[in-house]
Amino acid sequence: MSEPTVRDTAGDTAAVRAAVRESAAAGRRAAGPLAALSRAERDAALEVIADALLDHADTVLEANRQDVASAPDLRPRDTDAVLDRLRLDAGQIAEMAATMRHVATLPDPIGENTRSTVLPSGLDVQRIRVPLGVVAFVHEGRPNATVDAAALCLKSGNAVLLRGSSVARRTDTALISVIRDALATTAVPVDAVQRVPGTTRASVRELMTATGLIDLLIPRGGTDLIRTVRVGATVPVIENGIGNCHVYVDEHADPAMALSVLLDAKTQRPSTCNAAESLLVHSRIADAFLPDALAALRALGVTVHGDPHVRSYDDTVVPATEEDWATEYLSLDLSAAVVDSLDEAAAHIRRYGSGHTEAIVTDSPAHARHFASAVDTAVIAVNLSTRCVDGAEMGLGAEIGISTQKLHARGPMGTKALTTTTYVLTGGGHVRGTPPAPPS
């Protein structure tokens, strides 16, 4: 196994930090040769990894069983979400392999010419897409995120440092060992994919401050992780995956469509960042929509945290607190309020939303446009479930996350989000000024 043998204990902070820095340096050393590989070489490596994942599925599943069995005691509310993210079966391993092969078929983002012009001065201007270099990905213990990130980073010519949750330690170790052993038989340097040593916050802090070694840090996880990174990072960061997503049922909504969208958005997979966490209903449609919706939610096991107007329809609705409006439950909980206008809905979302995905159900294209301009978010979803907002669903092949920030990449992030560009200007001795007088 190619996995580094650093001790993985919380106590040994200095050693973990040194090991993290050495991993980052090894990633930097791998990035140059990796960037110079051809598309065929990178794609071939993805195919080899796909084969290896299938060949070693049993090893990975056994490690995953141990992780599930020893998942630490969690707050009861979190247990379902954590285990849902963590647990693997043979079908999911096959999906991981299929993702590798699918990403190999995607267009090569590297070398793409994003600007090509000859200026009136004769200066030739080309802008070429190149890898970022070294990407660090800190995530929340969803093993398929480990594999998706490796696939997208290798496809886009980047070395990647993967740091999952301690809950998934054995699974991640097994997956990354399989990937590294596979890479050893390809043109891709083995250190292009590394598991970050250590599972404590110390390892994240070291990643956050490895200026010069890490070109992009993607934190995907809870509010605490995002805040820690925002305050402490000195390397470039793209924040990911906080999804306090709303479904707004407009006065011009079809109640049946609104109900179907709402139930899917809330219950199809509550542990994901694109699940709905909050429902806003226009007062003019409340009588027609809410009684059926609240009954359907109750039947599906959803606890609704409602404002007084919502509670007036159903006495199983619990009172919503200020905290509820801002909470990403990731569970079968939903906050709900009645609003008197589209603008009131937009103002609520601007105040409490996380800039991820905001849905409106409406038959009015004018209302959809107004909603889109009044809400500042990565994705506006008109008449569809928030759960459909996903890089793979949207044709990106896979996603390393859904960016909730405005710079570089906003919304689902695929291979292009993992690249930058270099301008290559070619002249014939062009100068800016009048040539200086020849030397005396």
Place this chain on the structure above:
Amino acid sequence: MSEPTVRDTAGDTAAVRAAVRESAAAGRRAAGPLAALSRAERDAALEVIADALLDHADTVLEANRQDVASAPDLRPRDTDAVLDRLRLDAGQIAEMAATMRHVATLPDPIGENTRSTVLPSGLDVQRIRVPLGVVAFVHEGRPNATVDAAALCLKSGNAVLLRGSSVARRTDTALISVIRDALATTAVPVDAVQRVPGTTRASVRELMTATGLIDLLIPRGGTDLIRTVRVGATVPVIENGIGNCHVYVDEHADPAMALSVLLDAKTQRPSTCNAAESLLVHSRIADAFLPDALAALRALGVTVHGDPHVRSYDDTVVPATEEDWATEYLSLDLSAAVVDSLDEAAAHIRRYGSGHTEAIVTDSPAHARHFASAVDTAVIAVNLSTRCVDGAEMGLGAEIGISTQKLHARGPMGTKALTTTTYVLTGGGHVRGTPPAPPS
């Protein structure tokens, strides 16, 4: 005059910080109405500002004369650069007005559809370019940077907070007052352009941490400013304008072209970030190139800080220290070394360069390509002066700076660098899962 009347003293830190935060909040309030304006309304405002700059040129020039007269004592080495950046004349005011009018003619970046597709599921996917919101620009006391930033931000529908150097305080105050008085007669909210109160580091610290109020902070200035922002910022940042730019004279260079490029890059305007600071010469061309080059540099007043090989040609060359290789002089100083290979040159640049602009003079396209792939930088300049790397020169209309980071924008930043995108997905009640069973 619309300029806020906050006291501008270093002593009153808490008041300055509160005032900065109120400016940011006012920018946020202006951003919504500004984003909703049409292209015609934004362009008309730029024209009104151009007229106002010409009408009030005398006021601005008088303020500038006072700034120049009272420029504080500076380290002698810095004086020329600071005064060169600071000093204005009537021709430069006319250029500012011309820039406003030129930016008005540029294509509108807002509303551009950057992705438009209908997925096999029937889901309609549009990605629309939108303003970032509120941009804060901290710069080094070059008054035309104030005007360029205002032009580019208004064109791209962003509110802007401008924070120049204390050296240019009166000039900036006059310029921004002219702009705000002009805006008062247009559809653009006056608070779309604000001078940040305070000229001490406290005001920068407040900008850096105004999460939720500022969407992008652009620091353009010295290494100290960039480091302070990198460590302390919690808002998104694009680092700008540190240019330790190299000119590498390849063994296959035309010596005459190399000399012309070098002299322009070093001496045409030494105070700018795209001036050359370091010369690398292949050992095979050193005898043919360096004696003439060193004589020409000396005749133009350039102090060369050389390695022993360079010093062997000319005893006026002073010994280069380790610090010299890493220094952005912004003056008539140049570090110089002889290297034995293109790879040695690239390794030197990777070690000491700032990722801004790296030039190679060569007749070999293969060497140019190798240089481009071995050096990790925003701009590769093949056979041209580094001074030609400039947004205006490259057809962007103007630039708010030259990004030396890899995310979002790399190289000269024009209007598109001041935008983000929103995905607008439109479905017909699309859901991710099988519809749940109807409620019992």
